[in-house]
Amino acid sequence: MNTADTLRQTVGELQPTLLRIARLQLRNDAWAEDAVSETLISALEGVDRFEGQSQLKTWVVGILKHKIIDQFRRSGREVSIEAQAEAAEAETFDEIFTQDGHRQHEPLDWGDPESTLSRTQFLEILQICVDELPATLGRVFMMREWLELETAQICKELKITSTNCFVMLHRARLRLRECLELRWFAGKKMA
Amino acid sequence: MMKGWFVITCRQAHALLSRRADGALPLMDRLRLRLHLTVCDWCTRVSRQFQFISDAVRRLGR
Numbered sequence: 001m002n003t004a005d006t007l008r009q010t011v012g013e014l015q016p017t018l019l020r021i022a023r024l025q026l027r028n029d030a031w032a033e034d035a036v037s038e039t040l041i042s043a044l045e046g047v048d049r050f051e052g053q054s055q056l057k058t059w060v061v062g063i064l065k066h067k068i069i070d071q072f073r074r075s076g077r078e079v080s081i082e083a084q085a086e087a088a089e090a091e092t093f094d095e096i097f098t099q100d101g102h103r104q105h106e107p108l109d110w111g112d113p114e115s116t117l118s119r120t121q122f123l124e125i126l127q128i129c130v131d132e133l134p135a136t137l138g139r140v141f142m143m144r145e146w147l148e149l150e151t152a153q154i155c156k157e158l159k160i161t162s163t164n165c166f167v168m169l170h171r172a173r174l175r176l177r178e179c180l181e182l183r184w185f186a187g188k189k190m191a
Numbered sequence: 192m193m194k195g196w197f198v199i200t201c202r203q204a205h206a207l208l209s210r211r212a213d214g215a216l217p218l219m220d221r222l223r224l225r226l227h228l229t230v231c232d233w234c235t236r237v238s239r240q241f242q243f244i245s246d247a248v249r250r251l252g253r
Contacts, residue, residue, distance in 0.1 A: 017252050061252050101200025107236050113243045117250060126247055144213065145248040151213045170209035176244055177237065 003051070010053050011043045011060060018064050024139055025068045025147070031075065035067040065147050072157045096174060107177075110185045122184060129179035133172055140165065141172035199223045204234045208241055 018039060022032035043060045050056040098104055116122040130138055143154045155165045199207070207224045210216060216224065228235050 021252050057252075097200075097202040097205075101202035103201050103233055107233050107240070109236060110240055110243070113240070114246075117247055123247070123250060127251055130248070130251070142248070145245055146251060148249075166210050166213055169213055170206055173209050173212075173241055173244060174205065177240055180244070 004048055007047045007050055007053065007056055008044060010056055011040060011047060014057065014060055015040065018060070021061075021142075021146075022064065022068060024142060026071055026075075027135075027139070028075075031071050035064065035071055039064045039067050068147060069149070096178070108181050108185050110181075111188070113185070116184070125184050126176075126180065129176050129183065132179065133175055137168055137172045137175070140168045141176075144169055197223055197226055199227050201227075201231065201234055204228070204231065205237060208234070208238050212241060212245060 015036060018036045019032060022035045023029065026032045026035065039060060042063050043056075046059070047056070050059065096104060130142065133141065140154060140158070143149050143157075144151065149157075151162060151165055151169070154160075155162050158165075160168075204224060204227045207216060207220055210220075211224070228238060
Protein backbone atom coordinates (compact mmCIF):
# COMPACT_ATOMS: atom_id res chain seq x y z
CA MET A 1 0.00 0.00 0.00
CA ASN A 2 1.45 3.39 -0.88
CA THR A 3 1.25 6.48 1.31
CA ALA A 4 -1.85 7.87 -0.39
CA ASP A 5 -3.69 4.58 0.19
CA THR A 6 -2.72 4.60 3.85
CA LEU A 7 -3.99 8.14 4.21
CA ARG A 8 -7.24 7.25 2.44
CA GLN A 9 -7.68 4.48 4.94
CA THR A 10 -7.01 6.92 7.79
CA VAL A 11 -9.74 9.20 6.46
CA GLY A 12 -12.16 6.25 6.39
CA GLU A 13 -11.29 5.30 9.95
CA LEU A 14 -12.10 8.81 11.14
CA GLN A 15 -15.71 8.46 10.06
CA PRO A 16 -17.19 7.17 13.36
CA THR A 17 -15.48 9.94 15.33
CA LEU A 18 -16.59 12.60 12.88
CA LEU A 19 -20.14 11.31 12.95
CA ARG A 20 -20.30 11.39 16.72
CA ILE A 21 -19.03 14.97 16.78
CA ALA A 22 -21.45 16.06 14.05
CA ARG A 23 -24.42 14.43 15.80
CA LEU A 24 -23.61 16.14 19.08
CA GLN A 25 -23.46 19.51 17.36
CA LEU A 26 -26.32 19.23 14.89
CA ARG A 27 -28.81 17.04 16.78
CA ASN A 28 -30.09 15.65 13.53
CA ASP A 29 -28.85 12.38 12.06
CA ALA A 30 -29.49 13.32 8.44
CA TRP A 31 -27.63 16.63 8.74
CA ALA A 32 -24.80 14.95 10.61
CA GLU A 33 -24.43 12.27 7.95
CA ASP A 34 -24.48 14.91 5.21
CA ALA A 35 -21.82 16.98 6.94
CA VAL A 36 -19.61 13.93 7.44
CA SER A 37 -20.09 12.68 3.86
CA GLU A 38 -19.18 16.08 2.44
CA THR A 39 -16.17 16.21 4.75
CA LEU A 40 -14.96 12.78 3.68
CA ILE A 41 -15.36 13.62 0.00
CA SER A 42 -13.34 16.83 0.37
CA ALA A 43 -10.76 14.98 2.43
CA LEU A 44 -10.32 12.17 -0.08
CA GLU A 45 -9.93 14.66 -2.90
CA GLY A 46 -7.16 16.48 -1.06
CA VAL A 47 -5.41 13.51 0.48
CA ASP A 48 -2.46 13.59 -1.93
CA ARG A 49 -1.28 16.85 -0.44
CA PHE A 50 -0.55 15.25 2.93
CA GLU A 51 2.41 13.33 4.16
CA GLY A 52 1.56 12.55 7.73
CA GLN A 53 -1.45 11.14 9.48
CA SER A 54 -1.70 13.63 12.33
CA GLN A 55 -1.58 16.59 9.96
CA LEU A 56 -4.29 14.90 7.88
CA LYS A 57 -6.57 14.38 10.89
CA THR A 58 -6.27 18.00 11.94
CA TRP A 59 -7.16 19.05 8.41
CA VAL A 60 -10.16 16.69 8.18
CA VAL A 61 -11.50 17.85 11.54
CA GLY A 62 -11.08 21.43 10.29
CA ILE A 63 -13.22 20.66 7.24
CA LEU A 64 -15.92 19.15 9.45
CA LYS A 65 -15.97 22.27 11.63
CA HIS A 66 -16.76 24.36 8.57
CA LYS A 67 -19.46 21.94 7.39
CA ILE A 68 -21.11 22.05 10.82
CA ILE A 69 -21.03 25.84 10.91
CA ASP A 70 -22.53 25.94 7.37
CA GLN A 71 -25.33 23.68 8.55
CA PHE A 72 -26.05 25.97 11.52
CA ARG A 73 -26.49 28.80 9.03
CA ARG A 74 -28.87 26.80 6.88
CA SER A 75 -30.97 25.33 9.68
CA GLY A 76 -31.32 28.59 11.64
CA ARG A 77 -34.16 28.59 14.11
CA GLU A 78 -34.71 24.85 14.16
CA VAL A 79 -31.70 24.22 16.35
CA SER A 80 -32.47 26.84 18.98
CA ILE A 81 -35.48 25.70 20.99
CA GLU A 82 -33.79 23.13 23.16
CA ALA A 83 -31.02 25.55 24.07
CA GLN A 84 -33.45 28.14 25.35
CA ALA A 85 -35.19 25.58 27.53
CA GLU A 86 -31.97 24.42 29.12
CA ALA A 87 -30.59 27.93 29.56
CA ALA A 88 -33.63 28.89 31.59
CA GLU A 89 -33.03 26.13 34.11
CA ALA A 90 -31.71 27.39 37.45
CA GLU A 91 -28.31 26.23 38.63
CA THR A 92 -27.06 26.47 42.19
CA PHE A 93 -23.80 24.46 42.17
CA ASP A 94 -24.69 23.35 45.70
CA GLU A 95 -22.44 20.35 45.44
CA ILE A 96 -19.41 22.57 44.82
CA PHE A 97 -19.99 25.74 46.85
CA THR A 98 -21.41 26.52 50.29
CA GLN A 99 -24.15 29.11 50.63
CA ASP A 100 -21.67 31.87 51.41
CA GLY A 101 -19.68 31.15 48.26
CA HIS A 102 -16.77 29.08 49.57
CA ARG A 103 -15.76 25.80 48.00
CA GLN A 104 -17.02 22.73 49.84
CA HIS A 105 -13.81 20.84 49.11
CA GLU A 106 -10.27 21.70 48.12
CA PRO A 107 -9.76 21.34 44.37
CA LEU A 108 -7.05 18.73 43.85
CA ASP A 109 -3.65 19.78 42.62
CA TRP A 110 -3.43 18.23 39.14
CA GLY A 111 0.34 18.48 39.06
CA ASP A 112 1.63 18.92 35.55
CA PRO A 113 -1.45 17.94 33.53
CA GLU A 114 0.14 18.83 30.17
CA SER A 115 2.13 15.61 30.34
CA THR A 116 -1.13 13.63 30.21
CA LEU A 117 -2.33 15.34 27.03
CA SER A 118 -0.53 12.96 24.73
CA ARG A 119 -2.05 9.93 26.43
CA THR A 120 -4.85 8.26 24.51
CA GLN A 121 -6.37 6.97 27.74
CA PHE A 122 -6.71 10.50 29.13
CA LEU A 123 -8.39 11.77 25.96
CA GLU A 124 -10.83 8.85 26.17
CA ILE A 125 -11.77 9.86 29.71
CA LEU A 126 -12.16 13.46 28.59
CA GLN A 127 -14.47 12.32 25.79
CA ILE A 128 -16.56 10.34 28.29
CA CYS A 129 -16.82 13.43 30.52
CA VAL A 130 -17.93 15.57 27.55
CA ASP A 131 -20.47 12.90 26.51
CA GLU A 132 -21.89 12.87 30.03
CA LEU A 133 -22.67 16.59 30.02
CA PRO A 134 -26.37 17.34 29.62
CA ALA A 135 -26.97 17.41 25.87
CA THR A 136 -27.35 21.14 25.28
CA LEU A 137 -24.59 22.01 27.70
CA GLY A 138 -22.20 19.70 25.88
CA ARG A 139 -23.19 21.16 22.59
CA VAL A 140 -22.69 24.81 23.62
CA PHE A 141 -19.40 23.95 25.28
CA MET A 142 -18.10 22.16 22.18
CA MET A 143 -19.26 25.00 19.94
CA ARG A 144 -17.10 27.29 22.02
CA GLU A 145 -14.07 25.14 22.80
CA TRP A 146 -13.92 22.70 19.93
CA LEU A 147 -15.47 24.54 16.99
CA GLU A 148 -13.85 27.66 18.49
CA LEU A 149 -16.81 29.90 17.75
CA GLU A 150 -17.03 33.28 19.45
CA THR A 151 -19.58 33.50 22.25
CA ALA A 152 -21.56 36.12 20.32
CA GLN A 153 -21.82 33.76 17.37
CA ILE A 154 -23.06 30.89 19.57
CA CYS A 155 -25.72 33.12 21.14
CA LYS A 156 -26.85 34.14 17.69
CA GLU A 157 -26.99 30.61 16.27
CA LEU A 158 -28.89 29.24 19.26
CA LYS A 159 -30.99 32.37 19.90
CA ILE A 160 -30.04 32.60 23.56
CA THR A 161 -28.90 35.63 25.55
CA SER A 162 -25.20 36.14 26.19
CA THR A 163 -25.83 35.77 29.93
CA ASN A 164 -27.38 32.35 29.39
CA CYS A 165 -24.52 31.45 27.15
CA PHE A 166 -21.88 32.39 29.76
CA VAL A 167 -23.79 30.52 32.48
CA MET A 168 -24.01 27.38 30.36
CA LEU A 169 -20.32 27.49 29.48
CA HIS A 170 -19.41 27.98 33.12
CA ARG A 171 -21.63 25.12 34.18
CA ALA A 172 -20.04 22.87 31.56
CA ARG A 173 -16.50 23.77 32.73
CA LEU A 174 -17.32 23.09 36.37
CA ARG A 175 -18.84 19.73 35.52
CA LEU A 176 -15.94 18.75 33.30
CA ARG A 177 -13.47 19.77 35.98
CA GLU A 178 -15.24 17.61 38.56
CA CYS A 179 -15.50 14.71 36.14
CA LEU A 180 -11.80 14.78 35.19
CA GLU A 181 -10.79 15.09 38.81
CA LEU A 182 -12.92 12.13 39.80
CA ARG A 183 -12.10 9.86 36.89
CA TRP A 184 -8.48 10.71 36.25
CA PHE A 185 -6.56 12.98 38.58
CA ALA A 186 -7.87 11.61 41.89
CA GLY A 187 -6.52 8.19 40.96
CA LYS A 188 -3.12 9.52 39.92
CA LYS A 189 -2.08 10.75 43.38
CA MET A 190 -0.32 13.73 41.90
CA ALA A 191 1.87 15.67 44.31
CA MET B 192 -9.09 46.33 51.47
CA MET B 193 -12.48 47.79 50.59
CA LYS B 194 -14.73 44.99 51.62
CA GLY B 195 -17.79 44.31 49.52
CA TRP B 196 -16.42 46.27 46.63
CA PHE B 197 -13.26 44.45 45.68
CA VAL B 198 -13.71 41.28 47.65
CA ILE B 199 -15.43 38.41 45.86
CA THR B 200 -16.18 34.84 46.88
CA CYS B 201 -14.63 31.75 45.33
CA ARG B 202 -17.95 31.07 43.68
CA GLN B 203 -17.85 34.48 42.01
CA ALA B 204 -14.18 34.06 41.14
CA HIS B 205 -14.91 30.73 39.42
CA ALA B 206 -17.62 32.41 37.35
CA LEU B 207 -15.24 35.22 36.34
CA LEU B 208 -12.56 32.70 35.37
CA SER B 209 -15.00 31.05 33.02
CA ARG B 210 -16.31 34.36 31.73
CA ARG B 211 -12.74 35.44 31.01
CA ALA B 212 -12.27 32.43 28.75
CA ASP B 213 -15.29 33.53 26.69
CA GLY B 214 -14.54 37.21 26.16
CA ALA B 215 -12.88 40.22 27.74
CA LEU B 216 -13.85 41.02 31.34
CA PRO B 217 -14.85 44.55 32.33
CA LEU B 218 -12.03 46.38 34.12
CA MET B 219 -13.57 46.15 37.61
CA ASP B 220 -14.11 42.42 37.29
CA ARG B 221 -10.55 41.99 36.09
CA LEU B 222 -9.28 43.81 39.17
CA ARG B 223 -11.55 41.85 41.50
CA LEU B 224 -10.44 38.57 39.99
CA ARG B 225 -6.76 39.49 40.05
CA LEU B 226 -6.98 40.47 43.72
CA HIS B 227 -8.82 37.28 44.59
CA LEU B 228 -6.26 35.12 42.80
CA THR B 229 -3.36 36.74 44.67
CA VAL B 230 -4.83 35.53 47.97
CA CYS B 231 -6.58 32.31 46.93
CA ASP B 232 -4.53 29.25 46.01
CA TRP B 233 -7.58 27.14 45.29
CA CYS B 234 -8.96 29.48 42.66
CA THR B 235 -5.49 29.89 41.15
CA ARG B 236 -5.42 26.12 40.80
CA VAL B 237 -8.85 26.08 39.16
CA SER B 238 -7.77 28.89 36.83
CA ARG B 239 -4.93 26.72 35.47
CA GLN B 240 -7.26 23.72 35.26
CA PHE B 241 -9.86 25.59 33.19
CA GLN B 242 -7.09 26.58 30.78
CA PHE B 243 -5.88 22.99 30.65
CA ILE B 244 -9.40 21.69 29.93
CA SER B 245 -9.68 24.15 27.06
CA ASP B 246 -6.36 22.98 25.57
CA ALA B 247 -7.30 19.32 26.04
CA VAL B 248 -10.74 19.60 24.43
CA ARG B 249 -9.19 21.02 21.27
CA ARG B 250 -7.31 17.75 20.87
CA LEU B 251 -10.43 15.60 20.80
CA GLY B 252 -11.20 13.96 17.49
CA ARG B 253 -7.74 14.30 16.03
